[in-house]
Amino acid sequence: MNIIVLVKQVPDTSEVKINRETNTLIRDGVPSIINPFDMFAIEEALRLREQHGGKVTAMTMGPPQAAESLKEAVAMGVDDVVLLSDRAFAGADTWATSYTLAQGIKKLGAFDLVIAGKQAIDGDTAQVGPETADMLGIPFVAYIRKINSVTSSTMIVERMMDEGYDVVETSLPALITVVKEINQPRLPSLKGKMKAKNLKVTPLTAIDINADENLLGLKGSPTKVVRIFPPTPRGQREILSGTIEQQVEQVVKKLKVNR
Amino acid sequence: MDYLLNEEQMMIRDLARRIAVEKIVPVRAELDEQNKFPTDIMKAMAQADLFGIYIPEEYGGLGKKSFELYIAIEEISKACLGVSTSYAANALGTYPILLHGSDAQKKKYLPDIASGKNLAAFGLTEANAGSDASGVQTTAKLEGNEYVLNGTKQWITNGGEAQIYTVIAITDKTKGARGASCFIVEKGTPGFTFGKKENKMGIRASSTTELIFNNCRIPRENLIAKEGLGFIVAMKTLDCSRAGVGAQGVGVAQGAIDECIKFAKGRVQFGQPITSFQAIQHMLADMQTQTEAARALVYSVARMMDSGAKDFSRASAMAKLFATDTGMKVTTDAVQIMGGSGYMKEYPVEKMMRDAKILQIYEGTNQIQRNVIALDMIKEATRQK
Numbered sequence: 180m181n182i183i184v185l186v187k188q189v190p191d192t193s194e195v196k197i198n199r200e201t202n203t204l205i206r207d208g209v210p211s212i213i214n215p216f217d218m219f220a221i222e223e224a225l226r227l228r229e230q231h232g233g234k235v236t237a238m239t240m241g242p243p244q245a246a247e248s249l250k251e252a253v254a255m256g257v258d259d260v261v262l263l264s265d266r267a268f269a270g271a272d273t274w275a276t277s278y279t280l281a282q283g284i285k286k287l288g289a290f291d292l293v294i295a296g297k298q299a300i301d302g303d304t305a306q307v308g309p310e311t312a313d314m315l316g317i318p319f320v321a322y323i324r325k326i327n328s329v330t331s332s333t334m335i336v337e338r339m340m341d342e343g344y345d346v347v348e349t350s351l352p353a354l355i356t357v358v359k360e361i362n363q364p365r366l367p368s369l370k371g372k373m374k375a376k377n378l379k380v381t382p383l384t385a386i387d388i389n390a391d392e393n394l395l396g397l398k399g400s401p402t403k404v405v406r407i408f409p410p411t412p413r414g415q416r417e418i419l420s421g422t423i424e425q426q427v428e429q430v431v432k433k434l435k436v437n438r
Numbered sequence: 439m440d441y442l443l444n445e446e447q448m449m450i451r452d453l454a455r456r457i458a459v460e461k462i463v464p465v466r467a468e469l470d471e472q473n474k475f476p477t478d479i480m481k482a483m484a485q486a487d488l489f490g491i492y493i494p495e496e497y498g499g500l501g502k503k504s505f506e507l508y509i510a511i512e513e514i515s516k517a518c519l520g521v522s523t524s525y526a527a528n529a530l531g532t533y534p535i536l537l538h539g540s541d542a543q544k545k546k547y548l549p550d551i552a553s554g555k556n557l558a559a560f561g562l563t564e565a566n567a568g569s570d571a572s573g574v575q576t577t578a579k580l581e582g583n584e585y586v587l588n589g590t591k592q593w594i595t596n597g598g599e600a601q602i603y604t605v606i607a608i609t610d611k612t613k614g615a616r617g618a619s620c621f622i623v624e625k626g627t628p629g630f631t632f633g634k635k636e637n638k639m640g641i642r643a644s645s646t647t648e649l650i651f652n653n654c655r656i657p658r659e660n661l662i663a664k665e666g667l668g669f670i671v672a673m674k675t676l677d678c679s680r681a682g683v684g685a686q687g688v689g690v691a692q693g694a695i696d697e698c699i700k701f702a703k704g705r706v707q708f709g710q711p712i713t714s715f716q717a718i719q720h721m722l723a724d725m726q727t728q729t730e731a732a733r734a735l736v737y738s739v740a741r742m743m744d745s746g747a748k749d750f751s752r753a754s755a756m757a758k759l760f761a762t763d764t765g766m767k768v769t770t771d772a773v774q775i776m777g778g779s780g781y782m783k784e785y786p787v788e789k790m791m792r793d794a795k796i797l798q799i800y801e802g803t804n805q806i807q808r809n810v811i812a813l814d815m816i817k818e819a820t821r822q823k
Contacts, residue, residue: 365482365485366453366456366457366460366482366485366486367453367486368485368486368487369449369450369453369486369487369488369490369491369500370487370490370500371487372449372453373446373449373500376445376449
């Protein structure tokens with residue numbers, strides 16, 4: 180199987196704080212990681228390769244330092260990487276991002292499957308997967324929790340729903356997005372890390388992927404961000420702990436003090 | 439202390455540490471309690487290439503040497519000596535093939551050991567052959583193109599779990615130690631079975647069983663080196679593995695210190711944390727100093743071995759002796775500092791103390807190590823006269 184995994188480098192949101200004056204993320208000193216949902220996509224691609232043979236390529240769009248995420252993917256066992264990086268890609272919304280990724284995928288030639296995480300933990304839109312599938316003109320199935328079987332032209336998967344799951348058969352090539360229930364991502368290997376250490380990642384630019392510059396970056400983004408703001412804090416709250424008796428005792432004590 | 443590790447050595451240390459923290463620490467108490475072999479952890483270690491560190495690249499390994507292997511052993515030992523014993527005993531079982539095997543034997547066995555697909559074990563000890571290795575009674579008799587093995591090996595680490603066993607057996611009873619030979623026996627060979635799994639004081643995650651040979655026929659080409667070289671193969675193997683046991687001592691000592699200082703900082707007596715008492719401070723200082731000295735010795739011996747030194751019996755015996763005595767002492771002191779809590783199974787140091795004891799016993803008791811060291815000293819003094 181020829182599998183492409185879409186990964187995104189994101190700030191580790193457990194470390195992110197917001198500047199209340201400018202309403203922007205304080206990114207200084209915040210470590211970048213592979214979007215956690217994409218780790219499940221990488222793992223699933225590697226498992227499919229182990230069962231069916233073939234090749235796994237990790238692709239990302241981002242600034243030059245996004246190459247670090249691709250190196251992490253190589254350390255886990257991915258065969259090849261593609262970094263789409265160009266100033267023209269900057270400011271892209273999900274639509275322009277999906278166009279760029281679709282152009283990158285087309286450039287690679289024939290493939291059987293594209294896997295991505297269900298969404299990224301920074302934007303949380305869950306739009307890039309389906310939009311990319313649409314631009315490639317291939318079927319899309321979201322929220323996959325299990326791949327039941329694969330043939331050369333079809334695949335049967337389980338799609339997680341609010342209650343229960345759907346069993347879906349799709350033709351290949353297709354694009355799927357996966358949820359965390361699908362697997363447990365492996366740790367990197369020593370051979371992988373050594374390969375990653377020596378890897379030179381050469382970025383592909385807008386020209387390399389035959390992209391129409393009007394459809395790229397800020398220019399190609401139909402979404403305009405008018406204002407970003409964190410929700411106003413909802414006053415001071417406190418969560419009590421201990422047994423119910425202890426909690427009641429604490430509540431009574433506080434009420435008496437505040438009377 | 440900075441031991442000037444290179445980038446790849448740091449990579450090995452960091453990955454082994456990650457496996458220790460993420461995969462081993464959460465389950466070590468359960469493995470200990472249930473006497474359970476760490477199959478899933480071994481798989482994770484295999485996937486991370488830890489089994490191939492010291493195996494040459496041409497046989498599917500990473501082509502590193504003892505030092506890199508010991509770094510990994512030390513990190514795993516910080517978390518659990520039961521797991522690290524299973525890991526290190528694999529190397530012990532592999533060394534006879536690596537050091538003395540033919541090219542054909544290496545090609546056949548090493549790649550699957552390097553990938554972690556096959557686990558190895560070393561069979562020397564018997565009921566009447568422990569410190570006195572020449573007491574081996576298991577026999578191997580050549581019949582046509584096959585050797586026929588009979589006898590029982592005792593306390594074999596990875597017994598039952600390993601696929602590949604390197605076994606010492608007597609091919610010529612009249613020649614004493616020079617009548618021993620080393621063989622490769624694969625699990626599943628007719629006539630080769632496993633005895634009871636031992637119920638041990640510590641390192642309970644590791645599997646320890648008897649190996650029973652009852653007219654077990656193996657192909658003639660499974661003889662390692664030549665007939666009569668069995669004890670040389672065994673002694674060279676132990677020379678290489680011994681300092682690795684020292685690395686286990688360093689690891690368990692450091693693991694105990696790390697747990698103990700974390701606890702002591704939070705433990706308040708007489709209105710202040712016990713780390714404010716000089717009695718505790720001095721114990722901690724001694725524990726860390728002894729551990730650092732043990733580490734420096736183990737690393738120096740490893741670098742000496744890796745630089746191509748021919749004779750390092752004395753050096754590796756010293757590393758094993760000092761670092762494992764340190765492991766025992768430091769884990770005991772860690773329990774002492776933690777007091778009643780240290781004695782309870784809620785904290786990991788009581789296990790570390792139980793586990794550490796074996797390090798002074800297996801792969802040559804520390805009394806035998808002192809024999810090796812002293813005899814080599816006397817030999818050298820005699821030569822210099």
